[in-house]
Amino acid sequence: MANTEACVAVLTGGCQCGAVRYALYAAPEDPSICHCRMCQKAVGGPFAALAGVQLDDLAWTGGQPAAFQSSSIVVRHFCAACGTPLTYRDLRRERISVTIGSLDEPARVPPVRQYGLESRLAWCDALTDLPGVETEAKYAGLTSYQHPDHKVPGWQPRPPQPSENA
Ligand SMILES: [Zn+2]
Numbered sequence: 278m279a280n281t282e283a284c285v286a287v288l289t290g291g292c293q294c295g296a297v298r299y300a301l302y303a304a305p306e307d308p309s310i311c312h313c314r315m316c317q318k319a320v321g322g323p324f325a326a327l328a329g330v331q332l333d334d335l336a337w338t339g340g341q342p343a344a345f346q347s348s349s350i351v352v353r354h355f356c357a358a359c360g361t362p363l364t365y366r367d368l369r370r371e372r373i374s375v376t377i378g379s380l381d382e383p384a385r386v387p388p389v390r391q392y393g394l395e396s397r398l399a400w401c402d403a404l405t406d407l408p409g410v411e412t413e414a415k416y417a418g419l420t421s422y423q424h425p426d427h428k429v430p431g432w433q434p435r436p437p438q439p440s441e442n443a
């Protein structure tokens with residue numbers, strides 16, 4: 278499917294500050310998590326959760342991402358303003374994956390496969406058994422600068438503040 282304006286987005290997403298937004302025009306195939314050391318580093322987490330589509334089934338609908346080529350075969354896009362990791366692009370294929378956490382509805386895209394098992398952190402196995410609490414109520418009074426999980430016409434990211442460079 279071509280990413281023309283006439284197409285209806287299957288999924289949408291973007292970065293935390295809202296400077297970069299994207300739409301997917303096909304359902305991702307075989308969403309996955311990757312434990313490899315490059316994915317850990319690229320997302321700053323224990324693994325990357327990725328949902329791939331054909332290259333022309335992704336359109337940047339707001340702003341443009343920055344890119345870092347992490348190897349001879351992979352480019353990763355991210356928001357230059359807020360740093361959110363956005364994609365994994367294998368240059369050998371006409372395919373691109375978005376980070377599942379950057380989707381507006383990440384719960385709709387459960388991973389069905391794991392990669393990079395040799396780098397999997399052993400403590401991943403114990404995560405669901407850790408003691409935990411809900412936190413949303415605790416932060417009920419805060420002012421969020423995060424883009425909401427839906428399209429907001431005319432959204433302007435919060436400008437950088439002097440305190441953020443302290
Ligand atoms: Zn951003």
Ligand SMILES: [Zn+2]
Nearest residue numbers: 311313316393
């Ligand atoms: Zn990886």
